[in-house]
Amino acid sequence: MQQHEGDNDKQVYRVQGFTCTNCAGIFERNVKNLPGVTDAQVNFGAAKITVIGNTTIRELEKAGAFENLKLTPEKQRVIEKKEPFLKANWNVLLSVLLMSAGYILAFSYGEEELVSALAFGAAIIIGGYELFLKGIKNLFRLQFDMNTLMTVAIIGAASIGKWGEGAVVVVLFAISEALERYSMQKARQSIRSLMDIAPKEALIRRGSAELTVNVDDIQVGDIMIVRPGQKLAMDGVVIKGTSTINQAAITGESVPVTKTIEDEVFAGTLNEEGLLEVRVTKRVEDTTISKIIHLVEEAQAERAPSQAFVDRFAKYYTPAIMLLAIGIAVVPPLFGADWEDWIYQGLSLLVVGCPCALVISTPISIVTAIGNAAQNGVLIKGGIHLEEAGHITAVAFDKTGTLTNGFPEVTEIVTFSGHNEIELLSIAAVIEKGSQHPLASAIVRKAEQMGAHLVFSVDDFQSITGKGVKASVDGKLYFIGNPKLFDELQYDITETTRQQIITLQTQGKTVMVLGTEEEVLALIAVADAVRDSSKAVIEELHSIGIKKTIMLTGDNQATANTIGKQLGVSDIKAELLPQDKLEYIKKLRESYSGVAMVGDGVNDAPALAASTVGIAMGGAGTDTALETADLALMADDLRKLPYTIRLSKKTLLIIKQNVTFSLGIKLLALVLIVPGWLTLWLAILADMGATVIVTLNSLRLLKVKEK
Known part of the structure; x- marks a missing residue:
């Protein structure tokens, strides 16, 4: 070691x-x-x-x-040994029994009897020996924390003959500490469960041999064999087979995703149906699940503003309580009051002044919320970002790949002169197979979906830069491209056809024309389709208090207006370059306190960095998204955004409730000192009750789910 x-x-x-x-x-x-x-x-x-x-x-x-x-x-x-709660806290249980025995003996023989005092003393020592060790060490170092306060209070209670109440203070404090430990373990469990998602071994083929290999010894390039019902141990790319994969552990998606050759797969996901062979692309420490765990743990270390405030407050609060308690115990007796009564009041103040509930109020809320988000496919990279998400009032969206699917699709095919739609689409597809343009791939995909047989002979393929392509199909020359190409070829395009082109363009679609040297045969309209969830997400954001939603795009204004109106965003900004998006976000921050930018984390990196909260779409497998954004939606699922904002708002509310309740109890105790009503019983019950209530209140964040 x-x-x-x-x-x-x-x-x-x-x-x-x-x-x-x-x-x-x-x-x-x-x-x-x-x-x-x-x-x-x-x-x-x-x-x-x-x-x-x-x-x-x-x-x-x-x-x-x-x-x-x-x-x-x-x-x-x-491998952490998990002991049963009672076994781990045997000393607390024994001190409860001894305290109970002390009260039975006191009831039978009187409170002044030595036998009951011995039972109470044993309960104090067994239940509080760890507390006393820390408290006495801290007292000599002049470090005033809750252990110091409780130690002084318990020793003081025993010294004025309040053995029974001293035992109650020890027992209830020990129970409170045990519950606090249990609750913190429960909050951390969400992270530990992530660690256990991916298997520690995998079946690897090396040469002709199939071996079970520990993940630490698996190399990039190894072939991993994953049978149905097994979890993937490593990130990789499918090289053989087709199956559905449940990716809920990584992306929060409840619906399994079909994966086939060349598709990316992640460690910790579940292979549901077919046999897959996967080429490993990352070492175990670099897998997506490893990065998520690392980033979530780092996020918990970054103190949120409210936590920083509580820590600073507690630093001065605890010594102040100590001085106030000494003042209450000493000053009134100097003016003739009873020493024992006021020492007792001072000790009670020490107990109720213990800052347990206040100190734990924020970190347990932050840890619980970040863990909940990670389990639901949202990576929040720090308590500060979690809090800021709750203050968002304006959300700017990149259009392509965020509000839309990010790839073009054929939406309409208009044919002329009675030609067959599938035949014309087949001709367009075999020509476009030779092109690298994104619109070309949309035509090929559509032809395949419609079952077209791409068996034509293509010759003399030629790209006409910026306008389209031409090629001979079965010996006949065809052109496919934008309307400008056919204007240059001096086609006599009819007014009806031109009107159809304009109508499609005003709907935000790109129009391609297919024709021969003699006539126009078809119009093919292509558009980047809006995500099914986008409109509902925009509506939900407005309903939870977001004042302004803005769509940012490099598209022309007509296309942007069509899509923006369809989605119901508050504002539309079109024909923007990346630097224009950055400037717009800076300007937006002048008018709104909290501005979120949602993008893919690659092209939008400057705008993401300039926003109050940068939110990356599709963080799974995208290193840039994980690095540049404050929050990453691990799946390409915008519905996670309203959930994240609701979780953040709930966290802020719970932190405020916890801090207010913790301080309120202390103030109430100070008021009770004046008439002399504050007892050690009340003090420890108030302190323990506050800690338990604050902890249970924080754990309510585990119940926040996506609607």
């Missing part, structure tokens, strides 16, 4: 044993003070620490000995 690093090496370790954010902060400070360490950062949400410098795991574990922390290198596989 004596793993050494170079002076400037960065090493990441997984940490087992974190119980609270405060303990994580102490561990981080301890590691930073180790000789040879230049910097360290704890990621409490993901239970990891990043260390820069030269140290060993033994030294790191020594720095975490106060919490009995265990560390392992990030890439080393560790």
Whole structure:
């Protein structure tokens, strides 16, 4: 375990044993003070620490000995032993039994009897020995945290003879801590479940042999064999077979996707039907699922603005509570009040002033929300982006590939002189097979869909730059291209035909004309079809409080207007170059507090970077999208966008509720001190109740789903 690093090496370790954010902060400070360490950062949400410098795991574990922390290198596989809740918290259960015994004895023999005091004392020691160890160490270091507050309060209660109430404080605090640990583990479970998605082994063919190989030993270029019902262990490209793949784990898509030769597939997805052979394209640490896990864990380390506020507040709040409690315990007796009564009130304030609920209020909400999003195919790259998504008031969309499918489709075929539609489409397709133009591929696809037989003989193919192509089909010369080509060929296009061309163009379609040297045979209209979900998504965004939706496109104004009106966007900006989109986003930010840009993460990178929240479509398998955007919708599914904004708004609401409730309880306690009504019972119940309620409130974020 004596793993050494170079002076400037960065090493990441997984940490087992974190119980609270405060303990994580102490561990981080301890590691930073180790000789040879230049910097360290704890990621409490993901239970990891990043260390820069030269140290060993033994030294790191020594720095975490106060919490009995265990560390392992990030890439080393560790099977975490999950103990039953009661077994893991045996000391809490035993202290509850001893406390109960103490009250039975006190009821039978009187509260002053030694036997009941011994039972209460045993409950205090067994239930709170870890708390006392931390609290006393911190007291000597003048570090005032919740362990210090609780230790002073419990020792103080025992010193004035309140053994029973001291035991209650210990037991309820221990229960609260156990529930907090359990809840944090539940929140982290969404990330751990991602880690377990992909198999650790795969069947690999090397030469003529088929071997079961650990994923760490699989190389790029290996052939992976995936049988029906098996999960894919690696990213790759299908080289043989056809099957449906359930990609829900990666993209959040509930409907399986058909995959065939040359299609990309991802580790962690489920092969449902056919036998597939897949050529591996990435090492295990570079697979899409590995990147998602890494980015989600990094996202949890990035503190949201509200979390930063709570951390700063708690830094000054805890010492202030300590001073106030001392003041309440000491000042009134100096003016003749009863010492025991006011020491008791001061101790009660220490207990209720414990910042457990306040400190956990934000991180557990952020971790839960980011984990929920990851399981639903949305990658949120930090708490700050999660919060900002809740403040979005304007959303700008790139048109091609975002609001539309991103590839052209034949929408209409208009024939003249009684010619057969499929025959003319077949002629157009065999000519266009020789062209690389996107519109050509649309014609070929349409012909194949209609069952056309592309068996004609094609000769003398020639591209006419910017206008179209010509070729001889079965010895006859044909032209296919835009209307300008036929104007140059001095065709006498009838007024009716011209009117049909104009009508199709005003509908946002590109029109290609097929003809011979003598006549026009057909008009073929091609358009980039709008996604089925786009209109519904725009409507839902407006319904959840988005004030403005804008479509940005490089298309001509007529096409843009047609599609924009069909979708119901608030504004349409056409004929834009990438730099124009960037300038428009900057201008938009002057009028709206939160501006989101939704694009493919490649052409739209500058605009994504300039927006408040950059959202990339189709992040699965697209490294650029994962790197440039603040949020990535892993599937090409716009319906995830309203879900993400709703999740963000819900997170902001829950954080506000948690912080307000936590501080409200403290203020109420201060009011109860004046008439002397604050007891240790009430204090610990208020503190424990606040922590449990805040935790359960945060876990409600797991229930936010796509509509």
